[in-house]
Amino acid sequence: MNQTLIVQALCKWFTATEGRFDALCDISFGVGAGEFVAIVGASGCGKSTLLRIIAGLEQPSSGAVLVDQRAITGPGCDRAMVFQDYSLYPWLTVLENIRFSLRLRSGFRAADSAPAQSVAERAVLLMELMGLTRVRNAHPHELSGGMRQRVAIARALLRKPQLLLMDEPFGALDAQTREVMHDLILHIVALERPTIVFVTHDVEEAVYLADRVIVLAPGPGRIDSVWPIGLSPALERTQDLKRSAAFLAAAREILDRIRATSGLQSDLDALRRLTGHAMRAVTPVM
Amino acid sequence: MWIAAWWAVTALQLIDPLFLPSPGAVVRRFGMWLRDGGLLQDAGISIFRVTAGFLLSAAIALPLGLVIGAYRPVRAFFEPLLEFARYLPAVAFVPMVLLWAGIGESSKILVIWIGTFFQMVIMLSEDVGRVPTPQVETARTLGASGREVVILVLLRSAMPAMFDTLRITLGWAWTYLVVAELVAANSGLGYAILKAQRFLQTDRIFVGIIVIGLIGLGTDQALRWLHRRLFPWAGARP
Numbered sequence: 001m002n003q004t005l006i007v008q009a010l011c012k013w014f015t016a017t018e019g020r021f022d023a024l025c026d027i028s029f030g031v032g033a034g035e036f037v038a039i040v041g042a043s044g045c046g047k048s049t050l051l052r053i054i055a056g057l058e059q060p061s062s063g064a065v066l067v068d069q070r071a072i073t074g075p076g077c078d079r080a081m082v083f084q085d086y087s088l089y090p091w092l093t094v095l096e097n098i099r100f101s102l103r104l105r106s107g108f109r110a111a112d113s114a115p116a117q118s119v120a121e122r123a124v125l126l127m128e129l130m131g132l133t134r135v136r137n138a139h140p141h142e143l144s145g146g147m148r149q150r151v152a153i154a155r156a157l158l159r160k161p162q163l164l165l166m167d168e169p170f171g172a173l174d175a176q177t178r179e180v181m182h183d184l185i186l187h188i189v190a191l192e193r194p195t196i197v198f199v200t201h202d203v204e205e206a207v208y209l210a211d212r213v214i215v216l217a218p219g220p221g222r223i224d225s226v227w228p229i230g231l232s233p234a235l236e237r238t239q240d241l242k243r244s245a246a247f248l249a250a251a252r253e254i255l256d257r258i259r260a261t262s263g264l265q266s267d268l269d270a271l272r273r274l275t276g277h278a279m280r281a282v283t284p285v286m
Numbered sequence: 287m288w289i290a291a292w293w294a295v296t297a298l299q300l301i302d303p304l305f306l307p308s309p310g311a312v313v314r315r316f317g318m319w320l321r322d323g324g325l326l327q328d329a330g331i332s333i334f335r336v337t338a339g340f341l342l343s344a345a346i347a348l349p350l351g352l353v354i355g356a357y358r359p360v361r362a363f364f365e366p367l368l369e370f371a372r373y374l375p376a377v378a379f380v381p382m383v384l385l386w387a388g389i390g391e392s393s394k395i396l397v398i399w400i401g402t403f404f405q406m407v408i409m410l411s412e413d414v415g416r417v418p419t420p421q422v423e424t425a426r427t428l429g430a431s432g433r434e435v436v437i438l439v440l441l442r443s444a445m446p447a448m449f450d451t452l453r454i455t456l457g458w459a460w461t462y463l464v465v466a467e468l469v470a471a472n473s474g475l476g477y478a479i480l481k482a483q484r485f486l487q488t489d490r491i492f493v494g495i496i497v498i499g500l501i502g503l504g505t506d507q508a509l510r511w512l513h514r515r516l517f518p519w520a521g522a523r524p
Contacts, residue, residue: 055423055427056426056427057423057426057427074426075423075426075427075429076427076429077427077428077429079427080427080428081423081424081427083420083423083424084420085420086418086419086420086421087418087420087421087423087424088421089421089439089442089443090443090519090520091442091443091445091517091519100425100428101428101429103434103438104425104428104429104430104431104434104438105431105434139518139519140519141519152424155424155428156427156428159428159429165427
């Protein structure tokens with residue numbers, strides 16, 4: 001398959017006072033064109049760091065990231081990123097936020113870039129697709145969290161990036177809004193076939209949206225396992241799918257892997273010991 | 287209510303009028319001072335000095351604060367100097383200022399500049415530093431160059447906070463005005479207060495203080511109104 005993203009033997013370490021701290025160790029994987037890959041893992045496994053390195057916002061300590069066979073050196077408009085929150089420009093309206101990259105010169109320098117006219121039309125199209133037409137002239141502070149993330153996604157998609165990177169984009173939303181956003185993403189996947197790398201801590205979200213789920217294990221961050229998710233095509237997925245046996249089995253298996261790698265078990269043992277002590281301590285002496 | 291309390295205290299002669307003149311005396315003095323034309327002249331020259339010193343500070347501090355807030359190496363270069371300079375008491379510079387700038391208008395403007403500039407630069411650079419990181423990083427992943435990030439995101443995003451910083455430092459500029467008018471001035475509200483002190487004209491001192499207070503209150507309210515007009519999106523967190 002045509003690989004849009006290739007991560008090669010990537011390591012990231014930080015120098016701390018206690019010596020070297022390994023955040024990511026020997027990460028290698030590829031993402032095909034039009035593929036949706038979700039990265040999950042216990043907190044501290046470095047999944048956000050990995051995404052930030054792919055975005056070019058952080059430098060790897062060793063290894064390489066290739067997008068369309070070219071090694072990346074820094075952030076660029078071929079890899080748009082959607083953050084969890086606080087990424088919209090509060091002084092711009094919804095439509096102005098979506099069109100933000102039209103203000104940048106870089107988009108016009110690229111040889112294969114579309115003319116500004118068609119990009120402007122695309123901004124309106126994306127706004128309609130995201131259901132934002134009614135609030136086109138509103139400012140971000142007037143919008144709900146879900147609406148804000150729609151703006152952020154539309155803005156990221158404007159230039160048809162080779163790679164769409166999403167860092168827990170729905171982490172700050174309530175459960176109902178998140179479900180609506182999931183179905184919206186699936187529609188965009190069906191319509192535009194973007195290549196997506198999606199970081200989340202929500203396993204159900206990952207199984208519902210992705211073609212493939214990568215489980216990262218912490219200490220140091222490494223790939224624990226890769227799970228192909230062969231659910232139905234994007235547009236045929238509905239919330240009912242989340243109650244199907246195949247869905248639940250996949251979600252449970254992945255969740256078990258995360259638990260097994262997270263060191264949570266030892267925390268639980270410690271808690272049991274503590275409550276055991278406490279129980280004995282408060283038991284009245286006859 | 288505060289004025290009523292003031293009037294009651296003086297009317298009952300609880301306090302020697304030398305220490306606290308009655309509202310009536312202050313109003314009479316205000317009328318006299320206004321009629322002989324001195325008050326408007328004093329207020330005018332004081333407003334000119336404050337404005338000139340403040341604008342001079344702002345003109346240098348705005349670009350410098352932006353660059354310091356945006357670029358880590360620039361910050362590392364200037365920060366020790368600024369942290370040192372902002373503890374320098376502007377009052378202590380008065381003899382030097384006289385030596386450097388003579389006794390003309392420039393010496394008063396220079397004192398106000400010393401008193402406000404260093405604080406202003408530090409506060410402005412912190413305003414820029416408080417711009418949410420995702421706003422900057424989003425721009426970079428959309429292909430913005432370093433310069434575009436500074437102009438289109440950092441400056442734009444920090445603007446309401448920077449405006450507030452200027453409003454606050456304008457208040458300090460008035461404080462340093464009185465100090466500045468110690469520097470061999472022969473006009474201005476601060477000078478008038480000092481001269482009144484010499485003749486124990488407490489009602490005159492009160493007029494001077496109240497006029498400075500009213501000018502400050504007026505400009506502050508005007509700037510707040512302007513802030514709401516210019517940045518209606520600020521205030522509410524995005």
